Amino acid sequence: MYEAVIGLEVHVQLSTASKIFSGSSTAFGAEPNTQASLIDLGMPGVLPVPNAKAFEMAIKFGLAIDAKIEQESTFDRKNYFYPDLPKGYQISQFEKPIVGPGRVTITLDDGNTKTINVTRAHLEEDAGKSIHDVFDGMTGIDLNRAGTPLLEIVSEPELHSAREAVAYLKVIHSIVRYLDISDGNMAEGSMRCDCNVSVRPEGSELLGTRTEIKNVNSFRFVEKAIDTEIRRQIEILEDGGRVVQETRLYDPDKDETRPMRSKEEANDYRYFPDPDLLPVFIDDSFIETCRIKLPELPDARKARYIAEYGITDYDASVLVADRDLADYFAEVANMSGEGKLAANWVMGSVLAELNQANLAIAEFPVSSRQLSDLLGRIKDDTLNSKTAKTVFEALITGDGEVDTIIEEQGLVQMTDTGAIEAVVDEVISENSHEVANYRAASSDKRSKMLGFFVGQVMKKSQGKANPQAVNQILASKLT
Amino acid sequence: MSDITDLSFSELKKALQEKSLSSTEITLAFLERIESLNPKLNTFITVTRDEAMRSAKNADTAISRGTATAYTGLPIAHKDLFCTDGVLTTCGSKILSNFVAPYDAHVVSRCKAAGLVSLGKLNMDEFAMGSSNENSYFGPVRNPWDTDRVPGGSSGGSAAAVAAKLTPLATGTDTGGSIRQPAAFTGTSGIKPTYGRVSRFGMIAYASSLDQGGLIAHTAEDLAHGLGLIAGHDSRDSTSAERSVPDYTEVLNGSLKGKVIGLPKQFFDDRLNNSMRDAMDMVLEVFKSLGASVVEISLDHVAEAIPAYYVIAPAEASSNLSRFDGVRFGYRADKPTNLLDLYERSRGEGFGSEVKRRILIGTYALSEGYYDAYYKKAQQIRRLIRDDFNHALASCDLIFGPTTPSTAFVIGEKISDPVSMYLEDIYTVATNMAGLPGGSFQAPMISGLPTGYQLTGPAFGESIILNAAHQIQMATDWHRLNPENF
Numbered sequence: 004m005y006e007a008v009i010g011l012e013v014h015v016q017l018s019t020a021s022k023i024f025s026g027s028s029t030a031f032g033a034e035p036n037t038q039a040s041l042i043d044l045g046m047p048g049v050l051p052v053p054n055a056k057a058f059e060m061a062i063k064f065g066l067a068i069d070a071k072i073e074q075e076s077t078f079d080r081k082n083y084f085y086p087d088l089p090k091g092y093q094i095s096q097f098e099k100p101i102v103g104p105g106r107v108t109i110t111l112d113d114g115n116t117k118t119i120n121v122t123r124a125h126l127e128e129d130a131g132k133s134i135h136d137v138f139d140g141m142t143g144i145d146l147n148r149a150g151t152p153l154l155e156i157v158s159e160p161e162l163h164s165a166r167e168a169v170a171y172l173k174v175i176h177s178i179v180r181y182l183d184i185s186d187g188n189m190a191e192g193s194m195r196c197d198c199n200v201s202v203r204p205e206g207s208e209l210l211g212t213r214t215e216i217k218n219v220n221s222f223r224f225v226e227k228a229i230d231t232e233i234r235r236q237i238e239i240l241e242d243g244g245r246v247v248q249e250t251r252l253y254d255p256d257k258d259e260t261r262p263m264r265s266k267e268e269a270n271d272y273r274y275f276p277d278p279d280l281l282p283v284f285i286d287d288s289f290i291e292t293c294r295i296k297l298p299e300l301p302d303a304r305k306a307r308y309i310a311e312y313g314i315t316d317y318d319a320s321v322l323v324a325d326r327d328l329a330d331y332f333a334e335v336a337n338m339s340g341e342g343k344l345a346a347n348w349v350m351g352s353v354l355a356e357l358n359q360a361n362l363a364i365a366e367f368p369v370s371s372r373q374l375s376d377l378l379g380r381i382k383d384d385t386l387n388s389k390t391a392k393t394v395f396e397a398l399i400t401g402d403g404e405v406d407t408i409i410e411e412q413g414l415v416q417m418t419d420t421g422a423i424e425a426v427v428d429e430v431i432s433e434n435s436h437e438v439a440n441y442r443a444a445s446s447d448k449r450s451k452m453l454g455f456f457v458g459q460v461m462k463k464s465q466g467k468a469n470p471q472a473v474n475q476i477l478a479s480k481l482t
Numbered sequence: 483m484s485d486i487t488d489l490s491f492s493e494l495k496k497a498l499q500e501k502s503l504s505s506t507e508i509t510l511a512f513l514e515r516i517e518s519l520n521p522k523l524n525t526f527i528t529v530t531r532d533e534a535m536r537s538a539k540n541a542d543t544a545i546s547r548g549t550a551t552a553y554t555g556l557p558i559a560h561k562d563l564f565c566t567d568g569v570l571t572t573c574g575s576k577i578l579s580n581f582v583a584p585y586d587a588h589v590v591s592r593c594k595a596a597g598l599v600s601l602g603k604l605n606m607d608e609f610a611m612g613s614s615n616e617n618s619y620f621g622p623v624r625n626p627w628d629t630d631r632v633p634g635g636s637s638g639g640s641a642a643a644v645a646a647k648l649t650p651l652a653t654g655t656d657t658g659g660s661i662r663q664p665a666a667f668t669g670t671s672g673i674k675p676t677y678g679r680v681s682r683f684g685m686i687a688y689a690s691s692l693d694q695g696g697l698i699a700h701t702a703e704d705l706a707h708g709l710g711l712i713a714g715h716d717s718r719d720s721t722s723a724e725r726s727v728p729d730y731t732e733v734l735n736g737s738l739k740g741k742v743i744g745l746p747k748q749f750f751d752d753r754l755n756n757s758m759r760d761a762m763d764m765v766l767e768v769f770k771s772l773g774a775s776v777v778e779i780s781l782d783h784v785a786e787a788i789p790a791y792y793v794i795a796p797a798e799a800s801s802n803l804s805r806f807d808g809v810r811f812g813y814r815a816d817k818p819t820n821l822l823d824l825y826e827r828s829r830g831e832g833f834g835s836e837v838k839r840r841i842l843i844g845t846y847a848l849s850e851g852y853y854d855a856y857y858k859k860a861q862q863i864r865r866l867i868r869d870d871f872n873h874a875l876a877s878c879d880l881i882f883g884p885t886t887p888s889t890a891f892v893i894g895e896k897i898s899d900p901v902s903m904y905l906e907d908i909y910t911v912a913t914n915m916a917g918l919p920g921g922s923f924q925a926p927m928i929s930g931l932p933t934g935y936q937l938t939g940p941a942f943g944e945s946i947i948l949n950a951a952h953q954i955q956m957a958t959d960w961h962r963l964n965p966e967n968f
Contacts, residue, residue, distance in 0.1 A: 041585055045805040047578065048565045048587060048684040050719050080801050082848070084825055091804020142821075144809070273848035275857060278691035278798055280720050 004205040005240070007233045008213075009168050010160035012197040013175050014153050015185045016129065017060045023128050023152035024051030024094065031191055039131075039146035045089030050279050053078075057152040058283065060184040061101045061126050062293040064154060067178050067300055068121055070105025072290050076125075078280040082273045086144050087131035095155075097274045100125030101285070107178070108302065109170040110320055119171050120159040127153050148192075154184070160199065160210070165229035169222050172196060173324060177301050181326045189221050196220070198229055201246070202236045211236070212246040216253050216260055228253035232260050304329060312342025321350055327364045328354075334371035339378040348374060352395055369398045376405040389466040390414040417468045420476070423460070426468065427476050430459045441481055453477060486511035488964075491556060491650040491704035498545065498555050505545070505555025509538035509599050512557050516601065516648045519968065523624045525643040527562050528570045529602040537599040544597060553711060554597030559649040561640050562603040563610060564590050564695070565684040573686045574608040574618040574636075577806045577813045577832030587684020588719070589653055589695050589712045596711050601649050605639030608834045609803065610660055610688040612636050613906035616897050617836045624893070625668060626965040627931055631890040634664030634906075640698045641668040645932075646968040651699045651708050655685060657692045658791050659885075659910025662922035665698050666885035666934025669924050669963060671951065672698040673705045676941050677917035678723035681716030687802040689795035690721075692914045701961055702923060702951035706730035709944060725942060733945045734952040739773030741950065744878030746781045749909060758884050758933065761926045765935045766882070768957050769950075779874040779881065783866040787912040790867070792904060793847045793860035794915075799837075800844030806832065839900065864915045871916040875940045880950055883909050885922040885934035909936060919944045923951040924960040932963070 022029055025042035042049045065072045079097035102124035108116050129151040134143035156175060162168045176194060179185040187194050201213035216232055219225045231253070236246050251260040299307070301323045308319040308329075323329045328349070336345040353374070357367060377394055380386045386394060386409070397408045409415060417423055431438055434456070441452050453474070460473045486508055489497065497503040513531055520526050534557075541555030560566060563573045565583035567590075572578045586594065593600065607617040615623040615638025623638040625631040626646040633642035637654030641664030644652050654661040656674035665672030673696045680695040687693060697708040713727045743766070750759070766776055808814035808828025815827030833841070847856035874881060887908060896903045913920040918941055922934040939947045955961050 044810055046565075046584065046811070047571070047573070047581065047686040047805070048563075048583075048682075050683050052718060052720055082801050082804060084804065084807060086807075086809050086821065089805060089810060091807060092801050271850045273801070273845065273850075273853075275797060275801070275848050275853070278689075278721075279687075 005202045005233075005237050006205045006207070007163055007165075007229070008160045008201045008203065008210055009162040009164075009229060010199040011158045011162065011168060011171060012199070013156045013158075013172065014195045014197075015156065015175075015179050015187070016193040017057055017152040017154055018183070018185050019054055019056045019060065019152055021054060022150035023054050023057050023126065025150050027150065029151045031193075033147055035134075035143070035145035035147060037147065039149060043089065043146050043150045045091075051094060051277075053280065053283065054152065057126055058101065058285070059293055060152075060182070061124060061154050062285065062290060063182050063184060063297060064124060064156070064179065065102035065105060066290070066294050066297055067182055068105035068107050070121060070124070071103035072285060073099060073101055073103050074286070075099060075282050075284055076101040077282045078126075078277045079274045080277045083270050085130070085133075086142065087133045087146070087149065089131065089146060089149055093128060093130065094277055094280070095127035096125035098276070099282075101283070107171065107174050109167065109174050111170065112166055114317065117167070119161050122157045122159055124154055124156040127155060129153050160201075165226040165233070168198065168229055169226045172222060172225055174301075177324050177326070181298055181300055183298070192220060196225055198225060198232070200229055200232045200236070202233055202240065211240075212248050214246065214248065214260075215250045217250055217263065219253055224253060224255050227255065227258060228260060231258055235260065301326075308333070312336050312346065314342055314346045318346045318350060322346065325364065331364050331367075331371050335374045335378065338372060338375035339382075341378050341382060344378050344381065345374075348378065352392070356399060368401060369395070373398050373405060380405060380409065384418060384469065385409060385416055386414065387416050387466070387470055389461070390416060393466070413465075414467060417464050418472065420472060423464070423468050423472050424476055424480075426460050426463050427456075427473070427480055430456055430463060431480060434459065438481065453481075456481070487515050487647040489650065490700040491707060492701065494556055494650055495553065495707065499552075501545075505538040505541035505599060506535070508555065509534050509557060509601070512601055512649060519646055519648060522629060523626060523642050523646055523648075524621050525605055525623050525639040525646065525648060526559070526602045527572055527574070527605050527620050527639070530569055530600060531602075533569070534599050534601050541597050541599060551597050553707070556598050556651070557601050557649055558593055558598045558651045558653065558708075559601045559604050559640070559643060560590060560593075560653045561606050561637055561655060563606060563655060563686040564653055565686070566590050566600070566603065569603065571603065571686070572620070573610075574606040574620060575833065575837070576619040577829070578686075579619060579813060581812050583684075585684065588681035588716045590684065592712050592714075593653075598711070604637075604643055604652055607636035607638065607660075608837050609686070609799070610636040610655055610657055610693070611799070611836050611840055613659070613663055613903050614891070614893070614896065615639065615642075615664070616893060617834055619834060622893055625890050626968040627669065627890065630892055631931070632667065632893050634667035634886075634890065636660040636664075637672075637698060638664045641665050641670050641672065644668070644670045644698050644700060645965060647964075651697060651704060653695060653712070654698050655688075655693055655695050656910075656914065656920075657689050657694075657795060658914050659907040661696045661698060662885050662910050662920055662934065662936055663906060665922040666925075666936075667890040667932065669927075669932030669961070669965070670698050670700060671702055671705055671921065671923045671955075671961065672696065673709060673921040673944065673947065674913070674919065675709065675713060675944055676723070676919045677914075678721050679713050679919070679942065679944065681714075681719040681722045683716055683718040683722075687798075689798040690802060691798060692791075692795055694914070701955055702921070702948045703731065703734055703955075705921070706734055706945075706948045706952070709948075713944075723942070728945055730945050730948055733949045736949050736953075737773060738769065738950060738953050741774040741880070742878040743769050743774050743776045744779035744874055744881045745776060746784065746874070746881060746883060747778050748781055748784045749883035753887075754884065755888060757928045758888065761928055761933045762882075762884055762935060764926050765954065768954050769882075772953055772957060774950075776882075777878055779878060781867070781870045781874060781881075781912065783863060783870055784912045786863045787867055787915050788904060788908055790860040790863040791907070791911045791915060792843065793856045794864065796840040796844030797847045797857050797860075798844065800841045800848065803833075803837070803841055808832070836900070867912050868916040871912070871918055871938070879939070879946060881938040883936050883938075884925075885909060885936040889928050889931035889933055913938045917941065919947055921947045921951055923954065924963070926960055927963065
């Protein structure tokens with residue numbers, strides 16, 4: 004048996020309005036090279052000037068993971084040639100990062116929690132993009148992204164499965180979203196992940212040779228890439244081979260990892276302190292200013308939701324993972340006064356709909372007030388679970404407000420016993436064969452058979468009959 | 483009255499103020515002199531005649547309307563590593579031989595804002611690497627005192643142009659002596675300010691932690707005027723000092739009585755040749771006659787300055803020059819077959835041999851496994867040198883020494899011996915390593931060739947240097963001597 008050892012390097016694009024060393028905008032999706040100033044282009048003679056906002060964001064992240072904020076941090080140059088790296092070096096923090104050791108807590112599949120240590124987090128500039136598929140036989144360079152601030156968050160190699168790695172990545176994602184220091188959009192590259200993976204015989208203290216899978220850009224691909232790489236390494240070891248230390252890329256189409264060209268990894272980056280930038284000194288009062296600006300973080304919110312809304316630990320974990328979803332839930336719960344019911348609906352129907360339509364909660368057509376109205380109509384017995392679902396679907400398609408939909412579609416629950424009895428009588432008379440079978444059956448079999456009659460009554464009442472009343476009346480009339 | 487071009491920057495300033503000359507007359511006089519003499523000296527890479535005449539005309543209008551500054555209409559020329567908007571900026575290199583800068587360097591924009599008229603761009607050693615101006619893609623600059631000799635470098639074009647009176651004031655840059663050494667070789671005055679005093683924004687970088695923009699002119703007074711224009715904080719350069727700029731001209735006439743001049747014993751050992759020693763002694767006699775006293779000091783680690791410099795500067799250069807890759811601007815190799823070919827041939831064909839040598843040295847010094855032995859060690863030496871200077875300056879006002887070991891050498895004499903060329907900077911490099919201000923000023927001639935003495939002051943002590951040099955110039959004629967044929 005083998006144990007996997009995984010460490011992640013997560014690159015988070017910080018949502019500063021301008022770049023880390025120039026005044027250009029960082030907005031995504033502009034025409035190529037329209038957001039590249041002389042500084043981003045690496046023109047002769049230009050110099051970098053640090054953007055204080057990036058430091059504030061990095062410090063907030065450090066505080067959120069209970070990390071040491073370094074009083075002095077420095078910038079270094081990482082030298083290598085590539086067309087989308089205009090200066091021939093990337094400005095990064097090598098010797099003295101702004102954020103020192105910290106930790107985050109992840110929840111495992113079995114519900115247990117585990118602390119993962121974060122080694123460091125440092126600021127650096129992003130490179131531009133090489134575009135290989137637009138110009139025939141040539142490569143285009145778009146430097147709009149060049150100089151966008153990145154926070155690189157490096158974990159200790161304390162993750163032992165792809166699922167743990169994804170859980171860790173989700174916690175990091177959740178924290179940066181709560182702090183509002185990044186849009187965390189993995190599809191647009193705002194958050195990218197390098198995965199360092201090795202395997203070793205279970206119980207061994209020694210680390211195996213690791214490989215680094217570069218630039219994985221979704222939670223799903225992180226999980227698949229790591230699983231694939233673990234399998235590959237185990238196969239090599241089982242066959243008596245040796246894992247080669249190298250940089251690999253994950254190909255989601257083929258679900259395999261493969262080595263990057265050796266030239267790209269044989270780099271000696273020749274790090275040295277950037278002489279254009281002075282050391283940055285952060286004083287305690289600045290750290291306190293950042294601390295005061297910290298919002299409520301996921302763990303604190305989770306504890307609060309459990310206490311305030313009486314929901315389960317698991318439900319609270321799911322709800323707080325996404326700040327916007329958590330806010331939506333809280334609004335519904337507060338307006339309706341129904342915490343548990345709100346949790347059931349948000350985690351059930353709402354999440355299902357979001358997943359199916361691939362929407363973010365901010366884009367969801369049903370407002371928190373509408374969902375709260377719906378819960379109110381369930382609570383006062385106007386709706387049963389079936390009619391409530393009908394109203395919910397009508398809200399999604401934008402058919403109006405809850406009460407209008409109920410009225411227009413005649414969905415008020417049938418609670419009048421006389422009316423329900425009439426429907427029950429009809430069903431009994433129309434299904435004499437089943438009634439005879441029922442009456443002949445033993446009592447333990449009867450309860451199973453009752454469902455058929457309930458279904459018929461609900462169908463006849465177009466789902467409007469109160470299910471409990473139907474059950475009662477049927478049971479007494481069939482005996 | 484003497485020719486217009488015989489006048490110093492300060493004298494021209496006076497003439498403009500008195501309206502005895504117009505900016506158009508002045509500008510035309512210098513442009514005509516450049517046109518007739520530049521072919522013999524090769525000091526200018528680009529002459530911006532039309533633009534200069536246009537600015538001169540605007541200057542005269544401003545002067546007549548009373549909207550001029552104290553400097554409006556005065557001529558200047560820029561070393562060709564200061565970016566000039568819309569004007570060729572080559573850095574003396576083939577790799578930038580087609581580069582028209584899209585913006586003005588801070589120094590250039592300050593000069594423009596003051597109303598100075600730029601005559602053009604001055605020749606230099608490629609990427610400011612050199613002590614003879616022989617490393618220019620545009621050919622060597624010749625020393626007006628003897629056209630078979632070098633003018634020094636890397637600001638050789640700036641120094642020779644001032645010496646030949648093709649411009650009364652020129653910008654230069656000094657990384658290890660590149661203003662002071664050519665000033666000494668051409669009988670001009672040059673100042674390298676404190677690191678951080680003049681913004682490096684728009685100055686094409688050689689070694690960022692050592693590069694500093696400065697000036698070359700005929701006199702300390704001229705430098706005082708010019709420095710006031712280009713010094714000061716610039717938010718676009720993170721290493722630029724947030725410190726107010728004094729009026730450097732105000733203190734020029736202060737007495738030297740009681741001033742203490744420190745003589746580093748390491749500069750006056752038996753390696754200093756006799757004629758240079760005699761020249762330095764004559765300068766010191768004037769200092770003493772003006773009331774200054776002379777004390778011996780020690781700069782214990784100054785001998786290590788050259789080896790440490792030739793690790794740090796090439797290391798930074800190897801990184802700074804990575805952007806010249808043929809992708810976005812500058813020279814690109816013809817018909818590259820792939821990316822690597824584009825890089826290798828653009829850089830291989832675009833850089834000269836001294837630049838390549840320093841890129842290789844720097845790359846080596848930063849390589850994994852060698853970093854601690856070279857770069858880190860060199861930075862430790864640098865700290866020791868800085869401590870030496872600060873310690874010495876606690877007991878004296880200025881540190882005095884020869885600027886160079888000898889007078890200007892013959893073109894070609896040292897070009898195949900890089901180490902002897904590097905030793906040209908033996909007296910100047912330590913000042914850059916310490917980040918301190920330094921100036922070189924005219925000392926007595928030796929065998930018909932100029933020499934220079936060097937003054938190093940405390941951080942931001944430019945006014946102390948200029949004051950001392952001005953007082954010497956008031957008492958002597960060394961700065962008034964002109965090359966015979968120019």
